[in-house]
Amino acid sequence: MTTEPVIRPTAVSPDGTPSDPGVILAVRDLQIAYRTARGSIPAVRGATFDLHRGESLALIGESGSGKTTLGLALMRLLPRAAQVIGGSLRYRWKGEEVDLLALAPERLRRFRGEACAMVFQGAQNALNPVLTIRDQFIDTDRAHRRRSTRQILEQARELLRMVQLEPERVLRAYPHELSGGMRQRVLIALGLLLDPEVLILDEPTTALDILTQRAIIDVLRRLKEQLGFAMLFISHDLSLAAELADRVATMYAGRIVELGPVDDIFYRPAHPYTRALLDAVPTLSGETEALRSIPGSPPDLRNLPPGCPFHPRCAVAIERCRTEEIPTVAVSPGQTVACLRWQEVRRDRRRDGQRTGSSDRAEADGASRAPRATEGEG
Amino acid sequence: MSSIALARPDRAARPGIRALLARIVRNYYVGRLAKALLTIYLVTTISFFIVHLMPGSPVEVYIYTLIAQYGISYNDAKNQAAALFAVNVDEPLWQQYLDYLGQLARGNLGNSLLSPGTSVSSVLLAYMPWTLFSVGLALLISFVLGILLGMLMAYRRESLLDHLLSLLGSIFHSVPNYILGILLVVILGIQLNLVNIAAMRGSFSPGVRPGINLHFFLDALWHAEFPILTYVLTTIGSWMLTMKSSTSAALDEDYVTVARARGLGDWRIMTAYVGRNAVIPLVTQFAISVGFIVGGSILIETLFVYQGVGWILNSAIAQRDYTVMQGIFLIITISVIVANLLADLLYGRIDPRVRIQGESGG
């Protein structure tokens, strides 16, 4: 599978190779597989993207798409059963380019937290139940720097205020005394304690109620403005991307099938999967037409059919989709897609005109709606 | 406790005393203490009624024995018995019971039937320290070694060490402790002639003066070797296995991954994150261990002729010295209850999740 270098949005410098100082994390053709009793299961099959300083990238996909695995791999926190079997992972740390996959244990330990911090789902057990929040802040800091307790707590209090929590009460508490939303915010504050350059968030709003979700989203947005870190967040929730992301990548069956600026993704999607995701989200405005859920189910990663993994569920799939390796192509400066039929997808979109709600595609080209369309290239 | 500041009905508006009492009753520590006291009380009562209500009540038996042996009058015999048993046989049973409790509270457990001049309490005081010494030391060694090995086994799962230790641990745990004791004596002492067991009888060598000095301590330790070794071998298996499973569970928890993501060092994770969480279930195990060892002390101490509480209980039973029997049994049971209580209190101390909820199923 050939991959063309990603062309970043024009906001940053034009050169997309890892040596560009604007790029802080460069992932090239990353492949990760799980070793099980029944053989090797590929979870990520060649992911390529760049993360730029200060930008906000959303990685969207269903469960089983490999997004969490990819996120863990960036910090080299894969479980024992998983292994990186190909590709490269490079990071620009303090002006120097490091190969994350080859990083020595001690440097890796410092990397985690100082350069790149990961915030997990705060739901159940992400915090040590027997230590107070105060102790956990101190732990984190002591592992990296030599500051006095007073200094650590001062910064902790400030961070807690930034995430809209009451510092004194939270610091004294044990994790089980806090609600899910509070724990999530504590985790975010903990992640920012060491001033990382990149913050990776795994499902930051899942398992939280609507009001708390809103609070977290606001907090994240404000933090990013104030502190200027790059953010990579992993979710299945497209609306989160709409709120927080500069760029969006959609993942399916271990591959990044589309990547581009948030506006392009939402208004001019080029991949049938992205489009299907968008169509499945209800909106307040627009007609109450039947929501289109994506027919079929995610593929079994052990027995992937040749060609595009999405073709069994794709509305515009053709014969070639079943048999050929799908290359990633550039649709426009800054947007790439791995689809043979992207022009078709885009054309439908343009025909629909302005997209504000669920699409009125029904009256549009009915022929291309047929599942298993076998027409030739549009 | 919710993230959204909802207005909640203000509980403090209720009368202060009632709220305070409610909090006290619901407090975890107080609850456990009350339960322990209740159990002690019940055991004391049960033991009293067993002694006095059983067919051929020991008190009556003793009275008639005295009459037969010494030809004294019923009244004299009755008074002697009353003094020895710390009861008054004339009074109705309920009265006797209350008297008994009263005496107990004052520390009077009666006198030994065989050596009427010696009070049961003095017998206890003479022999308890030895048992405490051997049992305490054994518990400590077994616990520390057990959790270290258990953690090692969890970190090196499925390795040769893991399988070997599991096997050894469960073998030693299944074989009855007295049999292990006999085996130790037979194999180490006789067949291999490694240790001079004859000289190891007793809790300390003749001629050595008891006191706070190193020589005495070492001597006592030498005499207590076999009992301690037997206790340790028979209990370490369950410590290891429990620690191994709780450590494995802790290692799988999210907070360990998160801790690594925060860049914490391996040692810190092993002690404060994995270790502290893994040890929590072991506290209940501790209470069971104490019961097991104390219960086995009667056998082990008799076998090794180690003069502790178990040994004296055995000879009291053999010689039908009921007052001593009763007193020792009571003390043994009370110490197990106290150990359980301590374990419960400790549990509340080390697992913060239990504290706030008060009377949760510990």
Add this chain to the structure above:
Amino acid sequence: MAVITRSARVPAVRAALDRLAAPVRGAMAALGYNPAGRAATWALLIIVVISFLAPVVVPEPPPDYANIYAPPSAAHPLGTDFQGADVLAQVLRGGQTVLIVGAVAAAVSTLIAITFGALAAYAGGWLDGLITGLADIVLTIPNFPLLAVLAAYLRLNNPLFLALLIAVLSWPTLLRAVRGQVLSLKERDYVEAARALDLGTLHILFREILPNMRAYIAMYFVLSMTGAIYAQVGLYLLGFAPLAGDNWGIMLNLAWYRGAIFYKNSFWYIMAPIVAISVVQLAMVTMTRSLEEAFNPRLRKM
């Protein structure tokens, strides 16, 4: 006519045998779930058979005072005891009482535990509180010292009384387990259905709930048997159970207290009962573990 009825009977008999065989086959499969369990089950079976056959086949070995503590020889493969009697014969004959008392104690204990555990869980309320409280107290009191004290008071002449005494003190563990299981199963659908059909408490207990706990009960029976053997032999060792007859516990007592350990020749006099008892205990514990492994996935499904 006769031909027809005979051939009609055969399948019926076979069906009945199959129904009987099913639980047995199930038990064998569970016990043999892991290889150690298989070995242990066979070992135990062999020991049981020997222990029950030997008293019939092997006569009680006569004392031979000229031959005290003789070393192992062709005539006495394990040597002789303090009276000159053959050790091997004693060991072979010594298992019967131990195993019977163990089994009886386990059976009575299991029965008490099941009945009162199910009752407590099902009835709830003050009855539950009372039974659980009692169980707690019995559980806290150190088992063996109490046993020793009671054995001394009661002067047990019949080993079966010994079994009863042991049983009376060992039911709390299983009771709590049964109660816990019944409590959780009480809320299951099929119980609700049975209750809706008004099938009666006893019926529900014995037909719906308990059969599902077969695995637990089997495991605890075996474990409780190990406990009973432990207690039994312990009492014999201390001399609190009557020293009449020959069983492993008595052998142990006599060997120890007559100083057999001090003679190198009489090594087997003390070792024989030790090996026998240890093998039985180890076999039973291994069987339990195998049962646990076999039944756990099924229990979890519940």
